[in-house]
Amino acid sequence: MLPHRPTTLMLALALALPLLAHAAATTPAAKPAAATAGTAEVRGPTDLKPGEYLWHPEISPTGPIVLVVSLDEQRAYVYRNGIAIGLTTISSGKAGHETPTGVFTILQKDKDHRSNLYNSAPMPYMQRLTWDGIALHGGSLPGHPASHGCVRLPQAFAQKLFSETQRGDTVVVADAKSSPMTLAYPSVLAPVNARGQALPETEGGASAQAWWNDSAAPAGQVGILVSLHDQRLYVLRDGVMIGESPLKADALPAFQGTTLFVMGQGYSDTPSPLDVNQRLHQWTAYPLLGQDRAQATPDLLATPSLPMALPAEFARQLYRVLVPGTTLLVTSLPAVRPSPAESGMQPVLESEPPGSTLKGN
Structure with a gap:
């Protein structure tokens, strides 16, 4: 020592x-x-x-x-x-x-x-x-x-x-260097644009396709998965799906790869785009490299507002479950959805069944 x-x-x-x-x-x-x-x-x-x-x-x-x-x-x-x-x-x-x-x-x-x-x-x-x-x-x-x-x-x-x-x-x-950068918020979750104006509903009404049931897992770690490929957002608590919503999008951002956001304890003085009556949370971004190093810095991290949105009521419900440590995984890949039977803490990108024994060293 x-x-x-x-x-x-x-x-x-x-x-x-x-x-x-x-x-x-x-x-x-x-x-x-x-x-x-x-x-x-x-x-x-x-x-x-x-x-x-x-x-x-x-x-x-x-x-x-x-x-x-x-x-x-x-x-x-x-x-x-x-x-x-x-x-x-x-x-x-x-x-x-x-x-x-x-x-x-x-x-x-x-x-x-x-x-x-x-x-x-x-x-x-x-x-x-x-x-x-x-x-x-x-x-x-x-x-x-x-x-x-x-x-x-x-x-x-x-x-x-x-x-x-x-x-x-x-x-x-x-499998490559990962450097976090602090953001005011992950902008893909905004139900409004940078000027606070509501984005237009997609044809057929995106809100009708969204659902929310936080009683399915009243407590536990919150994780959010955003699949730009699927144009959908999934919310899990304690490994159980408690909400799902389409992402309304005029055009998908030029984003390739996967980025993890983790919510910190700080706030901004700016109203939250999820709920204008609440303050913005602060998030830290951890780009996960290795899929395409030439596009390792996605436009998502540099653009303060993107033409993507959530139904307003879903966004307000989502804001209410956010706590420090909440994870948000944004990926250009298709989402891997957990089985409804799976419960308890699960890795975000893994689906091994609980109960198997630890064997590595």
Whole structure:
């Protein structure tokens, strides 16, 4: 363990967010030799040696947590309320056991878990991502992908992360750099245009096709899926569908790929486009790259208003269920709809049945 020391953290180079500058870093080392570098500056994610990490939860003490795992960098970034609070080296799945990419929720936590497949190998501070065996946990980090599919973290970092997360928090696994940017709101949800004028109804009346039943899941994590391919929006709470609506659109935005938005705790002074009597929530965008790097910055993120809308009453109901930590996944792909029989916390992009045993390491 290296001593506390002042460090200039140039995470802006990798995250496009100058959020951790001039913080004091505690950088545990994977092996004692690294302790000789106690006076060196940590300039960015690529300077960390296997087993090292940066951890500063005091930078953003409250708010929803999102963990972004970069497989190509073998790094993981922790954001709270859209602000970077941590960075760590990792070891992901080796060839033939690759860690799946996607957007997941933490399904289960167990600080003393052991593998049921690999000779009861310890998997300390396990946080399950899928029901078929992918998880975050503490383990050895050789400096390259070496696991059977899980994301290994430095032991001390795994413990710290475990103490801050909760069931339902979001984990993004991407195969290219992911840099969040804060937006006032995800504009595809606006029932009005930028001037506050109602957008015209589509032929046949889009509101007649929308439905809402939040009594189907009175409590739990809220997740929203927007499929631009389907021109539909789906709302889930605790993994159960509670609403669905078409998106009224004059023209689809020039958007390719998938972007995750996570609602923070802040508000804007501007009225919400979902309900003009309420304030705008603040959201953080996490573009998920790898599908088409040439179009990695979608117009959706740069355009303050798009010709897309929801029925007004549906939009008001949606606003009422939004809480910090609500996730919104916007994709140009067709939506994957959960079965009505599926309940409980489910990964946003996965559908493994609950009850299978954890097998990765």
